[in-house]
Amino acid sequence: MSVDKHIQSLTKVVVNNLENQHDWTQVQIHNQDNLPRPLLYGLPPKRLYVHPDEQIEIIKAEKELNERIPQEPELEWVLPLHLAEKWSIADFSAVFDAITAIPPGGESVNISEDAHWQLWRGPKRGKRILLATVQDDSTVTYYWMHNGLVKPRQN
């Protein structure tokens, strides 16, 4: 079917862009019955998103430990889209309902309950998806979409 083909090539464009322009690794295509289209997930070269509250806790912890805490990258979800598409709130809700907050294989093994900042990589992590919007000239723009009310980062 032509729609499937369109989505396939769209996914391919995004995978290529992630791997070759943004140096992502372990990029996987994720198929699931209740998803309207395949999602991607992968590992960015550096950490892409830090919640503002998490940032505060990291700074507190760094002050206590008197050393910098290295921020390892996390696995992130990616939703390939074309600029000409139109999505509704219902469509986005369906995608968010179908996924877990952490992509498969991304669960951290050693989270200590004492270090509050680490919880943001585990139970406190909210659902978020990177919207990869492809234009006809193969430009890809990336925007975060968070589930629910998530306050903006201090940038």
Added chain:
Amino acid sequence: MASTEGDRKVRISKIAGRYLVFDIDDVAYIRREHGICAVFTGTMPQNPTQNVFLGLPLELYAEDAKMLLDRKVAYIADDPLEHLNKLKSMDDETRKSYLQSIKTQRRNAQLVFDEAKAQSQARHKDKRKPKQQLQVPVVVPTELPPASVNDDAATTTVEQKEEESLFGESSSKPAPAASQKPPVKEKLPAITPTTSNAMLSSDDGTSNPADVENHTALPLYSYLNESGYFITPGLRFGGDFSVYPGDPFRYHAHYMANSYGWDEKIPMLDLVTSGRLGTAVKKSFLMGGQKPATGDSEAGELRAFCIEWAGM
């Protein structure tokens, strides 16, 4: 108009499809207790083109009005209709007490004027003293022209007559007019009443309650309001609403929000541009919509998503 906060009913005047609040106590009440800021739209008669410092009336969104109505703390008065009805049906008692309230206001105004005059006189006295000691004949700085009081007296009587005529040529006119008219010697300043609240009785609004129309953004709006957010118009940031985590006097906005229908198709370009714009003004772009009610569930769930630039 109610005496206690508990049974306060905010009077929302519906005029030309807009929802306005004219009572300053009501304005403070809905801001404090219900997190509604809305927009001041009134300007000064002396300088109607200035729009930096605006005052009463407060204009509410239809969503605000509907929310207050649903919480049973307000009623909508169809003002053009009710105003005329009130004036026509006003009995002697109410009329008298209204005229009396106007008079009280004017007395208060006179007190304020007197105080200001005394203050300025005292100030000028201090200035004059050192000069008098130098024995230099000086022109005494002219104070506020005292003529204004006389002018006021003149306008007062004119205004009195206008006020009287406001209530129509009722049969009872001559008698109270004679008793109400203050002696010209009282010289009260003329005032322009900004509201006619004194004409309202406390049982007002129960007779013909009007409803609110066009509140499409209500689900998202009340969801944000109930979560403790304050909402103001968002045009200056490029959205429908700007959403503050507390009173806008204290906080910067966190989100610029747009409300959509559940199945309303949103072009990706809108999301990209809004997300970019939101990030540029250090905000997150919030989009929300409510699932329409189905057979098994009454009120559909509300979903909200936040978009910001990923930085890559």
